[in-house]
Every structure is written in C-alpha cells, then in structure tokens.
Amino acid sequence: MNKDIVSIIQKDQLYNLMLKGKRADGRAFDETREIKIETGVIEKAEGSARVEIGDTKIIAGVKISPGTPFPDTPDVGVIITSLELIPLASPEFESGPPREKAVELARVTDRGIRESGAIDLKKMCIIEGEKVWMIFIDIHVLDDGGNIMDAAALGSIAALLTATIPAERYGLGEDAPLPIRDIPVSVTAVDIGGGIVFDPSLEEERVANTKLTVISNQEGAIAGMQKSGNGSLSPDQINHIVEVACKKAQDIREKFLEI
Amino acid sequence: MTDKPEKFIDENGIRSDGRRANEIRDVKIEVGVLSRADGSCYLEFGKNKVMAAVYGPREVHPRHQQKSNRAIVRYKYNMASFSVEDRKRPGPDRRSIEVSKVSREALENQIFTEYFPKSAIDIFVEVLQADAGTRTAALNAASVALADAGIPMRSLVSACAVGKVDDTLVLDLNKNEDNYGQADVPIAMTPDGKITLLQMDGHLTPEEFKQGLEMAQEGCRQVYELQRKALIDYYSKKTEVVTEATTAEDVKKDAPEEPEDVTPVDVTEDTEETEKIDDTNEIGVTKETDDTKEPGDTKATGDTEETEDTVKTGDVEELEDSGEEVPETGKNADETYGQMDESEEETSNE
Numbered sequence: 109m110n111k112d113i114v115s116i117i118q119k120d121q122l123y124n125l126m127l128k129g130k131r132a133d134g135r136a137f138d139e140t141r142e143i144k145i146e147t148g149v150i151e152k153a154e155g156s157a158r159v160e161i162g163d164t165k166i167i168a169g170v171k172i173s174p175g176t177p178f179p180d181t182p183d184v185g186v187i188i189t190s191l192e193l194i195p196l197a198s199p200e201f202e203s204g205p206p207r208e209k210a211v212e213l214a215r216v217t218d219r220g221i222r223e224s225g226a227i228d229l230k231k232m233c234i235i236e237g238e239k240v241w242m243i244f245i246d247i248h249v250l251d252d253g254g255n256i257m258d259a260a261a262l263g264s265i266a267a268l269l270t271a272t273i274p275a276e277r278y279g280l281g282e283d284a285p286l287p288i289r290d291i292p293v294s295v296t297a298v299d300i301g302g303g304i305v306f307d308p309s310l311e312e313e314r315v316a317n318t319k320l321t322v323i324s325n326q327e328g329a330i331a332g333m334q335k336s337g338n339g340s341l342s343p344d345q346i347n348h349i350v351e352v353a354c355k356k357a358q359d360i361r362e363k364f365l366e367i
Numbered sequence: 368m369t370d371k372p373e374k375f376i377d378e379n380g381i382r383s384d385g386r387r388a389n390e391i392r393d394v395k396i397e398v399g400v401l402s403r404a405d406g407s408c409y410l411e412f413g414k415n416k417v418m419a420a421v422y423g424p425r426e427v428h429p430r431h432q433q434k435s436n437r438a439i440v441r442y443k444y445n446m447a448s449f450s451v452e453d454r455k456r457p458g459p460d461r462r463s464i465e466v467s468k469v470s471r472e473a474l475e476n477q478i479f480t481e482y483f484p485k486s487a488i489d490i491f492v493e494v495l496q497a498d499a500g501t502r503t504a505a506l507n508a509a510s511v512a513l514a515d516a517g518i519p520m521r522s523l524v525s526a527c528a529v530g531k532v533d534d535t536l537v538l539d540l541n542k543n544e545d546n547y548g549q550a551d552v553p554i555a556m557t558p559d560g561k562i563t564l565l566q567m568d569g570h571l572t573p574e575e576f577k578q579g580l581e582m583a584q585e586g587c588r589q590v591y592e593l594q595r596k597a598l599i600d601y602y603s604k605k606t607e608v609v610t611e612a613t614t615a616e617d618v619k620k621d622a623p624e625e626p627e628d629v630t631p632v633d634v635t636e637d638t639e640e641t642e643k644i645d646d647t648n649e650i651g652v653t654k655e656t657d658d659t660k661e662p663g664d665t666k667a668t669g670d671t672e673e674t675e676d677t678v679k680t681g682d683v684e685e686l687e688d689s690g691e692e693v694p695e696t697g698k699n700a701d702e703t704y705g706q707m708d709e710s711e712e713e714t715s716n717e
Contacts, residue, residue: 212469350577
C-alpha cells in the first residue's frame, strides 16, 4: 500500500520531468548509466563476472561439468540459466524458490545466449548421446538499483567469455576456453507516460507500466525480445526501441570487447 | 517428432500445410462451453486445442493478495501432460510460469479492474493439445472467456505469432516451422493497435522485425474479427431463444399476475430440482425453490422448439438434463462458492 502511494507521487514527478524532456537523475532519454564489468571474481567458478549498472550490482558465475544430453538433442551441450533475487538485494525480495519475476529474467537471459548462438554448442559434445558439457549460468542479484535484466545479460556473457572448460579435472583432455561465437547484449527501455527512457533506474522501473527488452547480436540483428509489465506499446514505440537498442548494444559491446 | 524439412515454402509460395506466408490457420471458437465457470471458451487454432475459464470477480484467497483499490488478475496457463508428443511432466514449469506472467500482463490493463476492489479475477487456460502457438491461442481463448464472463473490458485482446522460415517472414508458425524456423515472435494487441504482448526469439534484422510486426498486426485483426463473431453469434442466439421461451411459458401458464407461484404444472420438476440441490448443500429450502424457478425458465428456453413438437411429460426430463449444462450463475450461487474454496486451496499450495 505504502509503496503504491509513493509510486503514484513518483509517477507524477517523473511524468512531469518527462514532459520537459528530463529524467530524475539528469540523464538523456537514451543514456545508460555507467557500466562496470569485472571478470574472474570467483576463482572456484569456471567463469565469473561482477557487473554494475549504476546502483545495480549482480554477480554471474558459470560452472561447467559433464552430463547427459537431452534425448532430442544428443550431440549438443546444455545451457541452464537461473537467476535468484536474493533477499539481501532489496527489501522486496524474499527467500524461497524463484517467483515469476526471477523466472522471467532468467529465461530472457537464457534466450539471449541461446538464440544468438553465443556458445558453439556442437563443440560441447563429448560422446554423442552419452556425455556433453553442461553449462550452468547462475546469476545472483546483489543490489537492485533497477534494470536487473540488462545487468544479468551482460554478466552472463561476460562470465562465459572468460570461462574455461575444466576438461583436465574430469580426465577428458586439456582445459580449453569456452567456444564463444557471438556477444548478445540486452538493452531495456520503459515507457513513462508516452516517453521512452532507456536503462531505467529503480524508480523509473517502478512507475513504468511497460518495459521492453531487446537483445541484439554482433551483426545488429535481434536475437530476443520481451515485453514485460501490464501496459501496452504502439508499433512506433517498439520500432524506436528496437532501433536505439541495437545501436546502444553495439556501443556497449565495443566497450565490452576490450576486457 | 518429424525431421527438419528441406524446404518450408515451395516455389509457388505454399507452406507445408498449404497456407501462404500471410495466412493464419483455421480457427474455431466456441463460447460458454463450461457450466460452472462464469465465462468460458473453447478454441482451436490449427491443431492447438485450448480451453479457457474465467472465475470472478470473486473473493481473494489468500487474502493478503487483495488490493483495496482494484481487482487482482490471475492467469494460469497449464499444459496437459498428453498435449505434446513426449509426455510433459504435470504441473507448472518455468516456461508456463513465464507464459502465465506475460499473458496476464497482456490482459490486465484491458480489464476495468478498478470496478472491483478487493476481488480477484481468475483466468485458467488449459492447453489440451499443443501444436506451436499455444500462448497466443490461450490468450485468444482467455480474452473471449473474459467477455463471456461479463467482465468489463476496454477491448478484447487478440494474439498471433509471426516468424521466419527459409529467410521468409510467415504468419502463425506451425509446429515444424516453430521447431526448425529462424525466429518466432508472438504478439498480442488490442483492436486499436496497442501491443500488449511481445516476445521474440531467434534471428531477425530490425527491418525484418518491422515488417513482421505489420504482418502480425494483420493476423491479430483477423483473429479479432473471429472472436467478435463468435461472441455475437453466441449471444444473439441466446437472446432470441429467451424471448421465444418467455412467450411460450406465458401462454401455458395463463396466470401472469402471480410471478411467485409460476409453473404450477411443473410441480414435479420443481421438487426434483430441490431434492437435487438439497443433496449438495443444506440451506433453507424456501430460498432454494425461489432460485430453482429461474433455471426452470431458462431450461425451457433451451428447447422451446422441441417442447412444441413433442409430448409434454417426456420433455420435462429432457429439459432438466439440458438445463444442467446451461451455465447459470444465479442457480448455483452457493455451490459456486463451495467450489471456489477448493480451487483456491489448490492455488495457494503452489
């Protein structure tokens, strides 16, 4: 209840700012917050990354181990992505099994990695039909400052880029870097009273009815999309978000490739 | 599962199931098919078969979920274990949780939830057979079921997918195209063009997406016309019959000034009806008899034409049978509450 009232007041304030072409933190509508990426933060994991977007902090860990492939895809590796909104990240998060918000974030992150073909899964087969490498991507949200989605997607690909296949540990040959072919980047925008703002902060996310995430690949094509929230968007708004998101993703990727 | 075909579209631009790129599959919509639900819809979209039911506005369980200023909307998408080739493990998985979330969000804003504070509108969709595009089929059915339940809405929501196979954009993917295609974009929109659901996976350039979005909008418009037609057909038939029935009853009765004691001829029918209800719950009989009259009337409505043709006594039984299948919210008010508790318990267990 309390939260609802606050968000109505905030909605008013942010809407009025939007009409003047401003955002609460002074950013331009299509300006993202500062991004920090640090990789190799967890030695025990095969790959890891800590990502900060403004106040938002997430940590992504990749574990790789041999396992049985799915019967319908006997010759490719397996990706399993999960995301937890642990209670230390926000007073609104509760412990327990992932709720729909966490499930959605995990599935959209997974979609970006999978559909862009970021990992060459054919190379992750050890013995067809019997043994393949299983890649577990686990994302822990440490601080919810808004736009967990983009941070999670960024964290997962950053962790994968630095991951090694622990073949020696399992007596399966030499360790090798994970075969990465593409770098999907997720860019999210929200609709605040008709104005589209990118990389929403927590308060923007809270007052917005509609959110659209666009995940694009290296060549600027779209690999995944997800509309979230109970509002609606016009085709023009969607096309605008797609256009800006693909461009933004390219910028982020360039910065990103330097690591 | 069938293997990937060499070509999805032949040289004449015809797809494996005989459609052109911009054609949707055959759609069949039946309104008001369930007796206990406040609104329901059975829908077939190609080989997809889905059943949607709407309950509410009704009390919120668990109570802490209720909102003081509006109704909450709950949407549950569930796939039957036999709906797919390899048996699906029953119960919600991560996929159906996500589908339920985005589908709810696609409908929520079209419902005037502010009219029903502290209540819940529950939408249940059961996928009985799946053949690519179940979330759009489910959403189409749910939207019609909401209308059938008489829930005030800003508009219907119509959904359709667009995808890419053989580097060509196609509307409403079939199973093979979905499994082996290059992209899948489920979209839902309102008749005035607001997009309320949008997901995408695969590979599309921004130009292709733009074009695909236009195709999908056209698909949604076609679906909308079908939904609208199904609702109009169902309700126009219903009202016609009701008017006929009232006149027929009036002639029989010959005593319209005493509405409390109508149908003295059908005493047997009434008592039987009351007995039945007494079995299920034991609440004041007097009130019950009042209620039973209503369905009695409507029952007659269902089969007026037959009544005129056949012998009266034989008819009473027939009418009762059919009457039970007619969704009648007034009749089973108490029973409905009983059932509500059950189903809510189920939900809270998860």
